[in-house]
Amino acid sequence: MTADVLTPLLPGVPLLMGLAGLLLPPGDGLRARRRSAALLGVTGAALALLITVVLLVVVDEPVEVTYRWVSFGDLPVTLGFALGPAALYVALAVSVVALFVQIYSIEYLHRDRRYAPYAAQISLFTGAMLLVVAADDLILLLVGWEVMGACSYLLIGHDRRLPEAPAAAVKAFVVTRVGDVGFLLGIAWLGTAAGSFRISDIIAHVGAPTTALLLVLAGVAGKSAQFPLHTWLPDAMAGPTPISALIHAATMVAAGVYVVFRLFPLFAGSPGALAVLGVMAAVTLLLGALSATAQDDIKRVLAWSTVSQIGYMTGALAVGSPAAALFHLLTHAAFKALLFLAAGAVIHAAGTNLMSRMGGLRKPMPVTFWSFVVGLGALAGVPPLAGFWSKENVLVAAAHATEGDGPAPAWVGWVVWVAALAGVAITAWYATRLLLRTFFGFPRARAEQWSVGFDDASYEVYEEPEPHDPPGLMRWPVVLLAVPAALLGLAAFLPAFRAALELDEPHLEVAIVLPLVLLVLGAGSSWWLWRAAPGVDPAKALGRLRPLFAAGFRLDDLQDRFLVRPVRALAQGVRLTDERVVDAAVEGTGTSTTRLGAVLAAAHRAALPRAAVAVFTGALVLGVVAAIYGATS
């Protein structure tokens, strides 16, 4: 009973708080206004967290609540919620990250003039993600999915002073929208094929067409930043750093993986869709990892690492192990939120995003430094931190799939396995580079002209010359997030947690030696390069590949050349056709009628004598004609 009431409230409370927060006037520096906005935001996230915890404690069985909503013809759409144990853990991750982001943002944006709408939009974002997590109806899920798209647009474009922010926001919106077209078509197809939009009914309806699943995958690729629709994510760094933490850890990019997880029984029946997913995952994984190696912007390193880590998740899904994917999603949520919030602290202190202008921050910022060590260790998969266990799970699942007895073809298992192993080494390499470049070496002098790029905290630079650990409201979220980032992986030893995710027991066999060797190799080579030439970017060793990696394999240029420009040219052509042909035809009809009228009017304009002559002539002619006819007949 409690669960039935609480389940709709889980997404409902943050959504309502967000809507209420939007009604507040934008806080232009007034403390009271800021306080009420912050209160609404934090309360929304905290209540969502509370509801999740209560549900986790109270509920043993999966909760299902269904209200009838509308019917499309004979297709009923329900207001249905379903929370299994796995979904509850995702909801927990979402609400924890959202709560920390809200608390962190109070301090991080303490001078922002538009804090109130910002906090409200975070609440909306969180509520929409929780709606996706809790929805048992594809249409309801789509609602949450689209609200997230809108919120990401608003939040990425939050800082209007940055020249690149509006473009990045539009790019994020448009690129995900391209995928969403496929997603909408896909769920319409699935829904009509099954005769219902309820996920449980759709899963029960076996034999979904591969095309429909591929359409759904297009939407997943857009939201979860998978190749080739990943290009929006690195540009989304124009948003404030806490937003990056929210988008990367808990909400936006996790949604796509979660949707595939929910619909996995359908995917398991379609090797074709899994093969596409696997290739997409392998490409994304390597592309993201390699691009991360050459970035100079600390947030872009993290952004590309997210692209790569999401590749691990979709790779795990592709080799038929949704549990490993979800486990990696949870650990990734913890350590990526930690990394972004800590990076926000670094940016806050250093006044720049560029690693080439950081260095030697270990001494003045010990708390941030150790948080970064934990986060990067978890990212690279150093045992016993969280990322090690989840990544090991993915690797084991991929290795199993190479035997070909899973739902996916054996070659997909090989592709994912090799890509994931290579990814381990590359991840270790760029994580070490980030740590060394930022926190070790000599502090570099800062000057005013350095506050360029994506530094959304540049207004901090001039007043506090010494870098220091962030104030309490920013420090505590970072410190608290370090706990799950370090320990969440050990949850795999808890039977209750394993049962919820349907996860296999972690088994420390010989197989884990290979990733560990690769890890040491990657981290060691990065360290050695840095050691050999202190103060020089290890990425220099990439040589001529470096600009290519830094530009993300120039996929933006490719898309511009082969997609954006042809579409623009087509649009120009259509516009010209409209103006020159359609409009011209309509206007030409009008003007020619007017001109004809003018000619007739001129013919009618005659002085009285001429008019009278005309009348009489006409009368005479008529009379003569009448007389002739009268005479003949």
Place this chain on the structure above:
Amino acid sequence: MHAVIPYVTAALLFGLGVYGVLRRRNAILVLMAVELMLNAVNLILVTAGTLSGGVFALFVIVLAAAEVGVGLAIILQYYRMRAAVHVDEVVLHHEPEAG
């Protein structure tokens, strides 16, 4: 029973009226010529018709009176504006207002 004389008279009157309308430049004289034509018609109506012809003639007389009233008023107004009553000098070529 041929009423030749009234018909011939009416035809002459009508021709006289037509000639006046076509040839006269003075607006008042044009009006008078129109009256002549109307009266020619009246004559035919009275001659040819029975009772209804007479009724029609009465109608025509009333209409002619009204027409002359309006026509003379227009001519008077025009004379006040332009100090002229020559019908072939009335300017009709004003361009319509752009709009």
